[in-house]
Amino acid sequence: MRPTPDSAGALDLSGRSRRGLLSLFPSRTRGNLADQVYAVLVRSMGIVLPLLFGFIVLRIGVAAWPAIRSFGPAFVTSTDWNPVAREFGALPFIYGTVVSSFLALAIAVPLAVGLAIFLTELAPRWLAAPVAFATELLAAIPSVVYGLWGIFVLVPFLRSAVQEPLAATLGGAIPFFAGPAYGFSMMSGAVILSIMIVPFISAVTREVLTAVPRDQREAALALGATRWEMTWQVAIPYALPGILGGAILGLGRALGETVAITMVIGNRPDIARSILAPGYTMASVLANEFSEATGDLYLSALMEVALLLFGITILVNVIAQLLVWRVSLRGGR
Amino acid sequence: MMEESLLPMETKWNPGVPGIPAPTVGASHALPEGGKQVAAGAPFAVEARSFSFWYGANQALADISLTITTRQVTALIGPSGCGKSTFLRSINRMNDLIPNTRHEGELLLEGGSVYRPDQDVVLLRRRVGMVFQKSNPFPKSIFENVAYGPRVNRLVQGRRQLEGLVERSLRQAALWDEVKDRLEKSALGLSGGQQQRLCIARALAVSPHILLMDEPASALDPIATQKIEELIYELKDQYTIVIVTHNMQQAARVSDVTAFFYLGKLVEVGRTEEIFTNPKNDQTEAYITGRFG
Ligand SMILES: Nc1ncnc2c1ncn2[C@@H]1O[C@H](COP(=O)(O)OP(=O)(O)O)[C@@H](O)[C@H]1O
Ligand SMILES: [Mg+2]
Numbered sequence: 001m002r003p004t005p006d007s008a009g010a011l012d013l014s015g016r017s018r019r020g021l022l023s024l025f026p027s028r029t030r031g032n033l034a035d036q037v038y039a040v041l042v043r044s045m046g047i048v049l050p051l052l053f054g055f056i057v058l059r060i061g062v063a064a065w066p067a068i069r070s071f072g073p074a075f076v077t078s079t080d081w082n083p084v085a086r087e088f089g090a091l092p093f094i095y096g097t098v099v100s101s102f103l104a105l106a107i108a109v110p111l112a113v114g115l116a117i118f119l120t121e122l123a124p125r126w127l128a129a130p131v132a133f134a135t136e137l138l139a140a141i142p143s144v145v146y147g148l149w150g151i152f153v154l155v156p157f158l159r160s161a162v163q164e165p166l167a168a169t170l171g172g173a174i175p176f177f178a179g180p181a182y183g184f185s186m187m188s189g190a191v192i193l194s195i196m197i198v199p200f201i202s203a204v205t206r207e208v209l210t211a212v213p214r215d216q217r218e219a220a221l222a223l224g225a226t227r228w229e230m231t232w233q234v235a236i237p238y239a240l241p242g243i244l245g246g247a248i249l250g251l252g253r254a255l256g257e258t259v260a261i262t263m264v265i266g267n268r269p270d271i272a273r274s275i276l277a278p279g280y281t282m283a284s285v286l287a288n289e290f291s292e293a294t295g296d297l298y299l300s301a302l303m304e305v306a307l308l309l310f311g312i313t314i315l316v317n318v319i320a321q322l323l324v325w326r327v328s329l330r331g332g333r
Numbered sequence: 334m335m336e337e338s339l340l341p342m343e344t345k346w347n348p349g350v351p352g353i354p355a356p357t358v359g360a361s362h363a364l365p366e367g368g369k370q371v372a373a374g375a376p377f378a379v380e381a382r383s384f385s386f387w388y389g390a391n392q393a394l395a396d397i398s399l400t401i402t403t404r405q406v407t408a409l410i411g412p413s414g415c416g417k418s419t420f421l422r423s424i425n426r427m428n429d430l431i432p433n434t435r436h437e438g439e440l441l442l443e444g445g446s447v448y449r450p451d452q453d454v455v456l457l458r459r460r461v462g463m464v465f466q467k468s469n470p471f472p473k474s475i476f477e478n479v480a481y482g483p484r485v486n487r488l489v490q491g492r493r494q495l496e497g498l499v500e501r502s503l504r505q506a507a508l509w510d511e512v513k514d515r516l517e518k519s520a521l522g523l524s525g526g527q528q529q530r531l532c533i534a535r536a537l538a539v540s541p542h543i544l545l546m547d548e549p550a551s552a553l554d555p556i557a558t559q560k561i562e563e564l565i566y567e568l569k570d571q572y573t574i575v576i577v578t579h580n581m582q583q584a585a586r587v588s589d590v591t592a593f594f595y596l597g598k599l600v601e602v603g604r605t606e607e608i609f610t611n612p613k614n615d616q617t618e619a620y621i622t623g624r625f626g
Contacts, residue, residue, distance in 0.1 A: 219471065224486050
């Protein structure tokens, strides 16, 4: 009788079960006790992590329930956030999160994809490796350091060099750029987010571009395509779903980013038409108000914001995973 | 020297009117010997003169001197790793993609030096079609696969002309009847043999002068292989074909000339029936009779 995978999960050290374990967790060394302990450990992690995930969702859901019940759908459509008056409308935060993240994406994607194309298709190796390393280092900078840099460098710079001229020139015609130039604004938040997500998008893009099979590139070149044409007409279309996945992964990070954007976005729960005006995000309101939330309903409302944020980021990440997956499947054809 | 004198002809090379599938070889060629001009249909499509090639420190080709005659099928045979692919990929400079390679000696394509410093690699590759061991259609429609070359080389004006060229190329590759009702379907839905014939059609669509095939049938079943061989037979009236194959019977069936490579060297070259019935070299004989190693 062959051991079933299930019988191998139990801590049964008989020889038969050990074979089962080994077939589940192939190891180069012969099965010994350490291997088996490790296998059991890994297995239990595999069970515990999804459980933990479910538990978190459940916990937040329960905590948010009073708010869900008292406000219903108005919670996500109302723009009034006034805890003192027990008015809780989350739309300004949803708006702030979505707009800052998509603006960040709009800035970051061309930069990151351009960088990745340069590094994989054009740059000589001696240049590509250090530049790639330096970009990836950007991802290692702590969020709060970005925030401080934002306050002291980026915001003053944006205010004087970008926002004021923009408000003075286009501001009258385009409400998007209407003054006054606050500095601490949706724009500053988006710019800092974009800098933070460039490393992720460019890393994924580089990976999928490298995964484009060599025979695809050679097919194009052999037909008389230039390097440039090969890159744009063959390599990038082939990698496109993956690049899209990278962008959505970046979006996921932007949606959840808290400290840095909280420090530069201005934290005003308004839906302003101008991106030069302050805004507020879901993550920021949680970070700012959680510790001082008085009253059960206030706390519950914040929990509902958390639940919404959680839902949005999970959705975005699932989409990203599916897209990246599709490319790697096709690459392995 | 005389290669330089060819430059104007090289750069002005015109892939021809798309309406004419048969490529017309340039007006005149300088023949290496004596450098005199000869009429169209110069006998040598490719000529290697003491050509050597290195991957880093590893020498893949040593002192190859070989002429490949126009409108004939030349088969390159030899054990794995003997440099057949390297030689083939030198002709259209596909090896440029691999870092740390170098070469010595001369390699001429229709009389012009392939590795000349001012050689326009893109123009060179337009004259040389290539079919790879593993069929590599783009993940696009059948039509778009064939249309890629004409589009990228701006060979046609307008959709009608493009459609005509695509149809003609597919017919030449003996694939038209099988795909004419599904041109907009993905090329990846075709069978392995069909995909390989699609790749041949794709290569033919830019009217190359020379078709390089690197073990084009090695991944195919016998019936698909037979179709490819019949196709090669059809195409040799119009194209110079160089085919790498591991299959002795295939070499014997499709080729006019056979060249036997061993350990990076050209051991023997001659008329195919000569090589297979009366090889001069012991190694050649050992290889073709399967008594090798
Ligand atoms: N990309 C490469 N990098 C380094 N060495 C290579 C590469 N391609 C081929 N070679 C080497 O060159 C030699 C000839 O290879 P190849 O031309 O592919 O032989 P064949 O096609 O006859 O099997 C082999 O020793 C092989 O290892
Ligand atoms: Mg080979």
